[in-house]
Amino acid sequence: MTIVRDATLHQRILGDIEARIVSGEWPPGHRIPFEVDLAADYNCSRMTANKVLTQLAKSGLIERRKKSGSFVAQPRAQSAVLAIAEIEAEVQSLRLAYSHVVHAREKRRANASDKQRLELSEAASVLDITCIHHAGPAPFCLEERLISLATVPEAEAETFAKISPGTWLLKQVPWSAAENRISAVSADASVAGLLDIEKGTACLVIERRTWSPAGPVTSVRLTYPGDRHALVAKFAPGGEG
Amino acid sequence: MTIVRDATLHQRILGDIEARIVSGEWPPGHRIPFEVDLAADYNCSRMTANKVLTQLAKSGLIERRKKSGSFVAQPRAQSAVLAIAEIEAEVQSLRLAYSHVVHAREKRRANASDKQRLELSEAASVLDITCIHHAGPAPFCLEERLISLATVPEAEAETFAKISPGTWLLKQVPWSAAENRISAVSADASVAGLLDIEKGTACLVIERRTWSPAGPVTSVRLTYPGDRHALVAKFAPGGEG
DNA sequence: CAGTGGTCTAGACCACAAG
DNA sequence: TTGTGGTCTAGACCACTGA
Numbered sequence: 001m002t003i004v005r006d007a008t009l010h011q012r013i014l015g016d017i018e019a020r021i022v023s024g025e026w027p028p029g030h031r032i033p034f035e036v037d038l039a040a041d042y043n044c045s046r047m048t049a050n051k052v053l054t055q056l057a058k059s060g061l062i063e064r065r066k067k068s069g070s071f072v073a074q075p076r077a078q079s080a081v082l083a084i085a086e087i088e089a090e091v092q093s094l095r096l097a098y099s100h101v102v103h104a105r106e107k108r109r110a111n112a113s114d115k116q117r118l119e120l121s122e123a124a125s126v127l128d129i130t131c132i133h134h135a136g137p138a139p140f141c142l143e144e145r146l147i148s149l150a151t152v153p154e155a156e157a158e159t160f161a162k163i164s165p166g167t168w169l170l171k172q173v174p175w176s177a178a179e180n181r182i183s184a185v186s187a188d189a190s191v192a193g194l195l196d197i198e199k200g201t202a203c204l205v206i207e208r209r210t211w212s213p214a215g216p217v218t219s220v221r222l223t224y225p226g227d228r229h230a231l232v233a234k235f236a237p238g239g240e241g
Numbered sequence: 242m243t244i245v246r247d248a249t250l251h252q253r254i255l256g257d258i259e260a261r262i263v264s265g266e267w268p269p270g271h272r273i274p275f276e277v278d279l280a281a282d283y284n285c286s287r288m289t290a291n292k293v294l295t296q297l298a299k300s301g302l303i304e305r306r307k308k309s310g311s312f313v314a315q316p317r318a319q320s321a322v323l324a325i326a327e328i329e330a331e332v333q334s335l336r337l338a339y340s341h342v343v344h345a346r347e348k349r350r351a352n353a354s355d356k357q358r359l360e361l362s363e364a365a366s367v368l369d370i371t372c373i374h375h376a377g378p379a380p381f382c383l384e385e386r387l388i389s390l391a392t393v394p395e396a397e398a399e400t401f402a403k404i405s406p407g408t409w410l411l412k413q414v415p416w417s418a419a420e421n422r423i424s425a426v427s428a429d430a431s432v433a434g435l436l437d438i439e440k441g442t443a444c445l446v447i448e449r450r451t452w453s454p455a456g457p458v459t460s461v462r463l464t465y466p467g468d469r470h471a472l473v474a475k476f477a478p479g480g481e482g
Numbered sequence: 483c484a485g486t487g488g489t490c491t492a493g494a495c496c497a498c499a500a501g
Numbered sequence: 502t503t504g505t506g507g508t509c510t511a512g513a514c515c516a517c518t519g520a
Binding site for chain 1: 325327471477
């Protein structure tokens with residue numbers, strides 16, 4: 001099977017149990033040895049056994065119930081990990097030259113639509129940016145972005161000519177929380193023109209809203225020509241591949 | 242800020258550090274107190290401090306370097322967690338009645354295309370199933386599935402009339418690994434007919450390949466009408482929302 | 483009420499890399 | 502060479518909950 005590298009003790013125990021669950025030897029509902037028994041089996045302290053079972057529970061492979069023990073869980077909805085890269089890195093990983101052009105840039109007081117997109121309660125200033133990302137000579141992605149100037153006032157002084165809005169924001173507001181919504185739409189005339197594709201072409205759309213502790217940061221809609229782009233998400237029972 | 246529930250010690254420490262990183266008080270590159278110092282600050286043992294920093298490192302918020310210490314990481318590509326539910330659960334969460342119809346079902350020796358889709362090296366038998374999932378009266382999703390009979394021979398005896406292939410496989414082969422590819426395509430005439438949509442409608446497509454330790458299990462292509470479906474993925478700096 | 487998981491301690495030894 | 506993280510131990514107490 002898998003090669004046993006010189007792993008740490010709890011990694012070895014973890015691997016053993018994972019293998020028995022994944023192979024079906026321990027089916028859903030099967031009771032796993034108690035912490036004290038595991039510790040005895042592997043001749044280790046209870047903390048080490050606990051570490052293993054805690055990790056298995058966190059990754060969803062087992063369920064723990066006080067007084068009853070730990071049981072192999074019923075597999076439910078798969079939650080895959082979706083890597084969403086920066087557009088520049090994405091283009092470069094294709095070995096193509098990256099560039100971007102700011103197509104429109106407007107500061108305004110938030111209108112009703114803006115407030116909804118950014119989940120703003122009061123009227124505030126926003127920056128609306130339309131930007132095309134290129135891979136080599138061809139358009140790669142259309143970016144339509146709204147930035148809350150209440151949260152990121154520094155954006156007003158930035159033209160985004162040399163640095164793309166996404167990259168700039170990552171430096172200004174690191175570690176913000178985000179929610180991504182992925183859907184498919186047909187390109188309308190405007191989008192088709194900007195991306196240099198046929199009107200009606202299926203496009204993959206990622207809408208992302210981003211918050212920092214200081215408030216809403218940005219709302220962005222990324223439109224990719226469908227035949228040129230795909231997202232990949234992986235799922236492994238143990239948590240990582 | 243956030244309400245401090247009666248949390249465990251390491252959760253409290255974890256929250257404190259996360260808050261300082263997320264708020265920008267500790268910018269990327271900033272050095273975090275050593276384990277021994279943290280332990281002294283919070284008047285706890287070193288293991289507790291270690292648990293906190295280990296978890297922060299695993300969630301990507303900090304980088305740990307021996308002899309140097311731990312540092313706030315540079316935020317890189319966001320990896321969002323994408324929940325991929327079972328179709329039946331998905332429909333029911335919309336408060337609609339679920340049903341499915343098997344449209345085609347064929348057993349054959351794997352041809353070149355089948356081998357590629359399932360990553361089979363030798364010729365083997367496969368089951369090819371086309372199935373429509375309904376939400377209420379309307380088609381919800383088109384499922385085109387290939388099952389490797391070498392890995393799951395029990396599938397040959399199953400008609401999938403009462404239980405959908407996905408649900409059945411989840412019971413047969415729990416905890417398999419999977420890779421999902423998400424893209425957008427225009428519905429061709431065949432797909433449009435099956436889903437009762439206009440030809441050319443943008444559709445969200447999820448292609449999933451699944452493995453168990455015993456070998457490749459299944460390859461499935463799920464096609465959703467784009468205007469009726471979207472995937473949601475969340476990202477939080479601490480790992481969970 | 484007894485047994486299980488949840489958490490924490492106060493040590494210890496080792497590997498490794500920076501100075 | 503020295504300090505840091507990585508790991509592990511052999512205990513301990515508590516809360517909860519199922520029998």
